[in-house]
Amino acid sequence: MTKYWTRLSLLTSLSLILVAAGCGADDDEDTGAQDDNGDTEETEEDGDDGDDADGEAAGDYAEELDYTITGIDPGAGIMGAAEQALEDYDNLDDWTLQSSSETAMIAEMEEAIENEEPIVITGWDPHWKFVDHDLKYLDDPEGSFGEPEDIDTLVREGLQDDHPEAYEILDNFEWTADDMAEIMYDIVVEDEDPLDAGQTWYDENEDVVNSWTEGVDEVDGESFEIVHGPWETDYSTVGMMTHVLEDMGYDVETTNVEANYMYQAVADDDADAMLGAWLPDTHGEYYEPIEDEVENLGANMEAEAALGLVVPEYMDIDSIEDLEG
Numbered sequence: 001m002t003k004y005w006t007r008l009s010l011l012t013s014l015s016l017i018l019v020a021a022g023c024g025a026d027d028d029e030d031t032g033a034q035d036d037n038g039d040t041e042e043t044e045e046d047g048d049d050g051d052d053a054d055g056e057a058a059g060d061y062a063e064e065l066d067y068t069i070t071g072i073d074p075g076a077g078i079m080g081a082a083e084q085a086l087e088d089y090d091n092l093d094d095w096t097l098q099s100s101s102e103t104a105m106i107a108e109m110e111e112a113i114e115n116e117e118p119i120v121i122t123g124w125d126p127h128w129k130f131v132d133h134d135l136k137y138l139d140d141p142e143g144s145f146g147e148p149e150d151i152d153t154l155v156r157e158g159l160q161d162d163h164p165e166a167y168e169i170l171d172n173f174e175w176t177a178d179d180m181a182e183i184m185y186d187i188v189v190e191d192e193d194p195l196d197a198g199q200t201w202y203d204e205n206e207d208v209v210n211s212w213t214e215g216v217d218e219v220d221g222e223s224f225e226i227v228h229g230p231w232e233t234d235y236s237t238v239g240m241m242t243h244v245l246e247d248m249g250y251d252v253e254t255t256n257v258e259a260n261y262m263y264q265a266v267a268d269d270d271a272d273a274m275l276g277a278w279l280p281d282t283h284g285e286y287y288e289p290i291e292d293e294v295e296n297l298g299a300n301m302e303a304e305a306a307l308g309l310v311v312p313e314y315m316d317i318d319s320i321e322d323l324e325g
C-alpha cells in the first residue's frame with residue numbers, strides 16, 4: 001500500500017511538472033506527433049501570409065495548422081478517440097495528434113482565438129470553455145468520438161462494509177453538467193482554488209447536497225481517499241465532494257493521477273472511490289480489465305458527457321470531413 005502510494009505521488013508530481021511545462025510524455029503515441037511548448041509554432045505561422053481564419057478555404061487550414069490537432073495528456077480517453085478519428089477519416093491521413101495537457105491546449109486555443117487563427121482541439125463537455133468562447137464541435141459522421149455518455153462513480157470492493165455512510169452518499173450523488181460547469185468556470189476563469197469553488201457551489205445548492213446526505217449518519221474523523229484525473233472536470237467534482245464528505249465527519253484525502261492509475265488504484269483498494277469514470281467509451285479500455293474488481297455505483301451525471309474535435313466558430317468548416325489532407 002505504502003509502496004503504491006509512493007509510486008502514485010511520484011507520478012502525480014511528474015504529471016504536474018509536465019502540465020506546468022506544457023508538454024507530456026507521449027511514449028505510447030504512435031503518430032510520431034511531437035510535444036511542443038506552444039511557443040515556437042505561432043512565430044512560424046506569423047511569417048506566412050498573415051491572413052486570418054475568416055473565409056479561408058479548408059485546405060489552407062490544414063497547411064496553416066501543420067496538419068496538427070492539439071490534444072491533452074496522452075492518458076486521457078479523448079486522445080484514444082482522436083487517434084481513432086485519424087484512422088477513420090481518409091482526409092486525416094496526413095494529420096497528427098499533438099499531446100500536451102489541458103492547460104497547455106487551452107492556452108494555445110486562447111492564443112489562436114485572440115489572433116483569429118485556426119486551431120483544432122480535442123474538446124469535451126462539460127467544460128467551461130463553451131461558456132467563455134464561441135466554439136463548435138465538428139460533425140463526426142464516422143462516429144469516432146461516440147455518443148454522449150455517463151460519468152459514473154466507482155468505489156472499491158468492501159467500501160459498503162467499511163464506510164457505509166460514505167457509500168450511501170456516493171450512491172445518492174447525482175448532478176448535472178451545468179452544476180459541474182459552474183465550479184469549473186470559477187476554477188479556470190475566476191482562478192479560484194477547486195476547494196473554494198466547490199464550497200461556493202455547495203453553499204448555493206444545499207438542497208441538492210441534502211438530497212444525497214439525508215438520513216445518513218455522521219462519522220467521527222474516518223479517513224477517505226478519492227483518486228482523480230488531471231482535468232478540470234475531476235477537480236471540480238472532487239473540490240465539491242470533499243466538502244460534502246468532510247461535513248459528514250470524514251477526513252478526505254485526494255490524489256491526482258493519470259487515467260489508468262485512477263482505475264488501478266480503486267481496483268487495488270489503494271483508493272476508496274473515483275467520481276469521474278467516463279463510460280462506456282472514453283475510459284472503456286481502463287475500466288474493462290478491472291470491472292470485476294470495483295463496484296460501479298452508476299451515473300452521477302447522465303448522458304451529458306461528450307467528446308469531439310472542436311474549433312472556433314469563425315472557422316469556415318462544419319465537419320471533420322472538411323479538414324483537408
Ligand code: PBE
Binds near residue numbers: 072
Ligand atoms: N476528459 C475529461 C477526460 C475525462 C474527463 C474528457 C478530458 C478523458 O479521459 O478524456
